[in-house]
Amino acid sequence: MSFKSDIEIAQASTIKPITEIANKLGLDDKYLEQYGKYKAKIDIQFLSDMAQKPEGKLILVTAINPTPAGEGKTTTTVGLADGLQFIGKKSVVALREPSLGPVFGVKGGAAGGGYAQVVPMEDINLHFTGDFHAIGAANNLLAALLDNHIQQGNDLDIDVRRITWKRAVDMNDRQLRNIICGMGGKANGVPREDGFDITVASEVMAILCLSTGLSDLKKRLARIIVAYTRENKPVTAADLQAQGAMTALLKDAIKPNLVQTLEHVPAFIHGGPFANIAHGCNSVMATKMALKLGDYAVTEAGFGADLGAEKFLDIKCRLAGLNPSAVVIVATVRALKHHGGAKKEDLGKEDLVALEKGLPNLLQHINNISTVFGLPSVVAINKFPLDTPAELKLIEAKCRELGVNVALSEVWEKGGEGGKALAEEVVRLTEGAAKPLQFAYPLESSIEEKLDAIVKKIYRGKEVILTAEASRQIKQFEEMGFGSLPICMAKTQYSFSDNATLLGAPKDFSVTIRSLKVSAGAGFIVALTGDIMTMPGLPRVPSAVKIDVTDDGKIVGLF
Numbered sequence: 001m002s003f004k005s006d007i008e009i010a011q012a013s014t015i016k017p018i019t020e021i022a023n024k025l026g027l028d029d030k031y032l033e034q035y036g037k038y039k040a041k042i043d044i045q046f047l048s049d050m051a052q053k054p055e056g057k058l059i060l061v062t063a064i065n066p067t068p069a070g071e072g073k074t075t076t077t078v079g080l081a082d083g084l085q086f087i088g089k090k091s092v093v094a095l096r097e098p099s100l101g102p103v104f105g106v107k108g109g110a111a112g113g114g115y116a117q118v119v120p121m122e123d124i125n126l127h128f129t130g131d132f133h134a135i136g137a138a139n140n141l142l143a144a145l146l147d148n149h150i151q152q153g154n155d156l157d158i159d160v161r162r163i164t165w166k167r168a169v170d171m172n173d174r175q176l177r178n179i180i181c182g183m184g185g186k187a188n189g190v191p192r193e194d195g196f197d198i199t200v201a202s203e204v205m206a207i208l209c210l211s212t213g214l215s216d217l218k219k220r221l222a223r224i225i226v227a228y229t230r231e232n233k234p235v236t237a238a239d240l241q242a243q244g245a246m247t248a249l250l251k252d253a254i255k256p257n258l259v260q261t262l263e264h265v266p267a268f269i270h271g272g273p274f275a276n277i278a279h280g281c282n283s284v285m286a287t288k289m290a291l292k293l294g295d296y297a298v299t300e301a302g303f304g305a306d307l308g309a310e311k312f313l314d315i316k317c318r319l320a321g322l323n324p325s326a327v328v329i330v331a332t333v334r335a336l337k338h339h340g341g342a343k344k345e346d347l348g349k350e351d352l353v354a355l356e357k358g359l360p361n362l363l364q365h366i367n368n369i370s371t372v373f374g375l376p377s378v379v380a381i382n383k384f385p386l387d388t389p390a391e392l393k394l395i396e397a398k399c400r401e402l403g404v405n406v407a408l409s410e411v412w413e414k415g416g417e418g419g420k421a422l423a424e425e426v427v428r429l430t431e432g433a434a435k436p437l438q439f440a441y442p443l444e445s446s447i448e449e450k451l452d453a454i455v456k457k458i459y460r461g462k463e464v465i466l467t468a469e470a471s472r473q474i475k476q477f478e479e480m481g482f483g484s485l486p487i488c489m490a491k492t493q494y495s496f497s498d499n500a501t502l503l504g505a506p507k508d509f510s511v512t513i514r515s516l517k518v519s520a521g522a523g524f525i526v527a528l529t530g531d532i533m534t535m536p537g538l539p540r541v542p543s544a545v546k547i548d549v550t551d552d553g554k555i556v557g558l559f
Contacts, residue, residue: 079116079411083419092294114412174537275302
């Protein structure tokens with residue numbers, strides 16, 4: 001059997017004008033700012049004008065710890081929104097924007113897959129509406145102002161050895177992780193060590209995604225800590241008078257983007273922090289617009305529930321006052337067998353032994369959602385053609401032991417119709433009032449206590465080990481008044497631990513915090529574990545080498 005590629009399916013689809021999608025939502029034309037025929041930005045004044053409008057039910061889609069290929073979480077998220085529409089519900093989906101890093105790196109396109117995609121797929125995966133470019137420009141303007149201040153006399157007495165602000169580019173480029181800048185003589189700046197983060201790891205990205213409006217955006221940008229003085233005092237963007245110009249660069253990027261699924265379900269796609277190095281959720285404003293305009297707002301959090309969902313719940317929901325009505329946990333038979341020790345070349349063969357060994361990974365994610373966060377959940381099995389009835393039956397039986405239902409998701413092949421069973425279970429779970437969200441830790445706990453709670457309650461590790469540098473930073477941050485901020489863990493996505501090779505549901509492991517960084521504007525503290533990096537590199541054979549444009553302007557090879 002031959003299958004069309006994702007881009008072939010997308011290019012063969014019929015896309016409705018974005019004005020029709022807005023009309024379907026009941027969205028007044030005065031809020032619509034069109035970017036061509038099939039994309040638009042929504043004026044953020046909409047949220048103020050609709051402050052009294054009731055909100056729909058929030059559905060969070062998360063997953064088990066993935067294999068390097070991913071497990072179809074975005075595909076399932078889009079397919080669930082289509083499935084809800086298929087059974088007669090008014091649904092809206094809210095997703096992150098893809099980064100050019102993975103598009104040209106390992107994964108290829110990142111707008112769903114098969115017959116559960118958001119379109120126009122090529123635009124969304126490439127430059128879209130320019131949000132990431134604006135975020136990178138704002139990030140780099142701040143870097144330029146910082147270095148210019150030092151060059152012009154350094155009135156703030158900045159210690160050039162303690163500059164924490166990096167430049168940013170939305171590309172996997174390991175060559176830029178560590179650089180020397182300011183070379184070439186006195187007129188070209190003060191020589192110092194520097195480096196680049198990928199744009200999705202920039203604090204400006206996190207700030208944009210957590211802001212509630214332009215005023216809040218400017219205040220958050222002003223609080224960014226860029227360096228420390230020789231007397232160990234923090235230097236902020238406000239000290240450099242940068243926040244106004246940065247906000248000017250972001251005044252359009254802050255507006256959520258409206259597109260559609262292949263089945264014309266409205267889709268907000270806005271912001272894109274990675275979940276292994278940032279907080280992994282789309283913007284608060286896009287989520288709130290989806291809640292105002294749909295009876296069901298379906299959103300996702302990056303990677304497994306130990307990363308994206310934990311941050312979605314402990315950071316985004318806490319800061320924005322959100323409370324999901326239900327959580328969908330995506331799993332695949334292939335990934336569970338991978339966690340059970342099956343070799344990559346054998347994942348297509350029935351292997352109940354490996355599957356049973358890998359199931360504790362799924363069961364721990366279920367348990368975390370239900371017991372730590374107190375939310376109802378359903379497991380969505382993203383079905384692959386070689387999955388056997390015996391394997392699917394085993395997963396269902398083990399999940400039922402925890403009181404959780406399993407729904408087979410066939411959205412990749414069948415679109416909304418393939419998401420009917422999952423949609424019906426989500427509707428059943430959300431009947432009545434939402435259960436109050438519990439958090440993994442109280443904000444008033446110390447930084448070390450919060451780290452301990454995440455490692456022991458979510459990861460099921462035995463202890464947190466702090467390097468000397470991490471201990472020093474914790475003391476400093478608490479003395480500066482940042483001790484009450486939530487924690488954003490930077491950790492491998494492939495394991496509950498900080499070791500990517502520890503698959504399944506490991507126990508009695510230690511998690512080493514090598515350093516921490518306060519993101520004062522975003523409002524959280526980033527804890528770096530293991531060898532996690534904020535600037536990825538390209539693989540031996542990047543996806544970029546398969547992407548091309550035909551003579552008539554048609555993009556090919558994009559997943």
